[in-house]
Amino acid sequence: MIRLLIRVESLRSNQSFQIQRRSFSFLSHFFERRCHVKNTEITSKMTEAMGNYTITKNAPPVSMETFRINRERLYEKMKSVEPQGFILLKGGEAVNVYNTDVEYTFKQEPFFHWAFGVRHPSYWGAICLKTNTSYLFMPRLPESYAIWMGELLTPEDVKTLYSVNQVYYEDEISTVLTKCNPKKIFLLSGTNTDSDIKMDAPQFENSKKYPTDLTVLYPTMSELRVLKNEHEIELLRQASMVSSEAHKYVMRNLPSMVGHFEYQAESIFLHYCYYTGGCRTTAYTCICGSGPNAAVLHYGHAGAPNDKIINDGEMCLFDMGASYYGYASDITCSFPVNGKFTEEQKVIYNAVLNARNKAVEESRPGVQWEKVHLHALRAMFTEMKAHNLLVGDVEEMLDAELGSIFMPHGLGHLMGIDVHDVGGYLDDTPPRPTRASLKNLRMNRFLLKNMVLTIEPGCYFIDVLLEKAKNDEKMAKFINFNVVNKFKRFGGVRIEDDVLITDYGCELLSKVPRTVEEIEAWMNQEEEVKLHFPLPNQRGKKHATPILSPEVIKGQ
Known part of the structure; x- marks a missing residue:
């Protein structure tokens, strides 16, 4: 059996069940990707929809505006702390079942999901407080992956899908930081009061080149997550x-x-x-x-x-x-x-x-x-x-x-x-x-x-x-x-x-x-x-x- 690392699924049920529908001013089309796969039909529809998903015909669509609003709220809070700062968040990673090549069903890291709504593993996200620019950094996958997954997503695809300002590859984080030249980088580190499990700050290339703050972001984002948009x-x-x-x-x-x-x-x-x-x-x-x-x-x-x-x-x-x-x-x-x-x-x-x-x-x-x-x-x-x-x-x-x-x-x-x-x-x-x-x-x-x-x-x-x-x-x-x-x-x-x-x-x-x-x-x-x-x-x-x-x- 050949194990496909990526599945592209379209959940298209013609049946319905009774739900309360809400009015939305946008249309969207759904696709699910475990990683970075381009499907021509679905991607073209997604481009028309400008970053909105419909998971099922029985449900209201999901708008990337959800996460843009959250980023804006975070920006407004953090710019008063350090207007020349840079927020850097690390998304979740795909996790293997022990030492096998089988993966657990992926669940995005919650703080990252709140800010960007990204379904894929191995992404980073950032907000430059000087310019209020949002970034996603995607993994650079080998071309050979296209044999198993289909055509790979490009940065432009990701920019459209998730409605952010800029998309780069993960290995370009250092380059972007050099251009932004922040006075301080805010990283996520804190302890969950339900589990008592601590989240350690992520490591990235040239991290010691810039002053970092590990105390402000976790309580700030936690407080913002309490009130829903x-x-x-x-x-x-x-x-x-x-x-x-x-x-x-x-x-x-x-x-x-x-x-x-x-x-x-x-x-x-x-x-x-x-x-x-x-x-x-x-x-x-x-x-x-x-x-x-x-x-x-x-x-x-x-x-x-x-x-x-x-x-x-x-x-x-x-x-x-x-x-x-x-x-x-x-x-x-x-x-x-x-x-x-x-x-x-x-x-x-x-x-x-x-x-x-x-x-x-x-x-x-x-x-x-x-x-x-x-x-x-x-x-x-x-x-x-x-x-x-x-x-x-x-x-x-x-x-x-x-x-x-x-x-x-x-x-x-x-x-x-x-x-x-x-x-x-x-x-x-x-x-x-x-x-x-x-x-x-x-x-x-x-x-x-x-x-x-x-x-x-x-x-x-x-x-x-x-x-x-x-x-x-x-x-x-x-x-x-x-x-x-x-x-x-x-x-x-x-x-x-x-x-x-x-x-x-x-x-x-x-x-x-x-x-x-x-x-x-x-x-x-x-x-x-x-x-x-x-x-x-x-x-x-x-x-x-x-x-x-x-x-x-x-x-x-």
């Missing part, structure tokens, strides 16, 4: 819309999947997002927990790869989100496998739904995030108390840090190119809380218009935490263990939405059934929503259809 909001809206429809697709088909593995439900989601929505990758590892696995917060990892059998009567917690042109979605749906809630399932679900509704109500500009988190806990505990799982005063429960037992994670997080986006904790933002029920908040900022974040309250029955509470007299007095013990194999419920902070409140970007009544109605509609491929036990039957139209969600 109008085009970024449309990309995030589309990612959430595709993921919402995929979640609904899974929910409708799940009753027929009793006895199948959780990963088969995951595969339906992945298929829908890519086949119908043009989303090649997800924003994170899918979490498909059923029964007790719903209490494992980051289930789906390599040691527990969504591999339990789905049983009738259980609850499912499916946390899955597609990535659309590098922008994330993050949605969690919790629902009964058979489409009908038991009374016990209703109690826990409605407690979390009340928390979600209260959090949505309280999310608006000027409100600090920890306050929203506490409002959500208060609403959830009130409902749990009403059904005798908890006893006593709700405010005292909050003071006793009972939230760390039933919801041991933060209410939500910033979202953008990264699913857990940067900017949660910077030098000039409120610090991470130290209270047990708040310390896992991924940010504690005051909300601002054009932030995009998740709201994801949950209630879980985690043995190790319940045992901890039982042995802590400050907590134990609030828990009715005679009732709570009945839920030990229940798992948990999480309801997660993607929201945009607006002038006076927030807009829900995710659109899925949320109330008990909505979920039961959706999962039990008489009209069958067929899979695009048969389940394993359907193979060979007359009604099993390998490929069906993606026009599968009806009656919305």
Whole structure:
């Protein structure tokens, strides 16, 4: 088998699914290239479109204006630091699977993607602050690569595709720097506050010839990434819309999947997002927990790869989100496998739904995030108390840090190119809380218009935490263990939405059934929503259809 390093794909689906369309003043044509390949037909269309992409006919196009606006915002911030400076960013590299010649699916470095929107590996980007000129530096590939990849891109092609001022080869960075003669070069170096992983500054030819600054760029770009421009909001809206429809697709088909593995439900989601929505990758590892696995917060990892059998009567917690042109979605749906809630399932679900509704109500500009988190806990505990799982005063429960037992994670997080986006904790933002029920908040900022974040309250029955509470007299007095013990194999419920902070409140970007009544109605509609491929036990039957139209969600 000859391994092709480059694939040129055109995702041309004639089918459609219901989405909210947005008005755009531009047309575009899509192509995907792993590296630097010129396809005559596609490139000519791209030239006409002046740097815009259409990933699928079912979605709004992607404009390179998205990234030009971001570069302009960065320029305005940085020119006051050093007007004779030069910003130099390094894009991501293709990564091989250990020492094989097989590569992982490429994902662009997020800061570089934010500034340039480049899909290719091994690029550099720059902004000259003296002239406000944008540059891309592409790898100089051997001519022999054209045998395997087709005609290679030229600098002029790249300039058109990505709407930058100048394009050179990577080995010409030093030449451009000599012409610009900057007083200082700003390089990206900093530590992600979610992972605690440090990004080291990139090395380039003659780097020691110029003064460099490693302190300013990372916090500046992190802060800029917190507030999304109008085009970024449309990309995030589309990612959430595709993921919402995929979640609904899974929910409708799940009753027929009793006895199948959780990963088969995951595969339906992945298929829908890519086949119908043009989303090649997800924003994170899918979490498909059923029964007790719903209490494992980051289930789906390599040691527990969504591999339990789905049983009738259980609850499912499916946390899955597609990535659309590098922008994330993050949605969690919790629902009964058979489409009908038991009374016990209703109690826990409605407690979390009340928390979600209260959090949505309280999310608006000027409100600090920890306050929203506490409002959500208060609403959830009130409902749990009403059904005798908890006893006593709700405010005292909050003071006793009972939230760390039933919801041991933060209410939500910033979202953008990264699913857990940067900017949660910077030098000039409120610090991470130290209270047990708040310390896992991924940010504690005051909300601002054009932030995009998740709201994801949950209630879980985690043995190790319940045992901890039982042995802590400050907590134990609030828990009715005679009732709570009945839920030990229940798992948990999480309801997660993607929201945009607006002038006076927030807009829900995710659109899925949320109330008990909505979920039961959706999962039990008489009209069958067929899979695009048969389940394993359907193979060979007359009604099993390998490929069906993606026009599968009806009656919305």
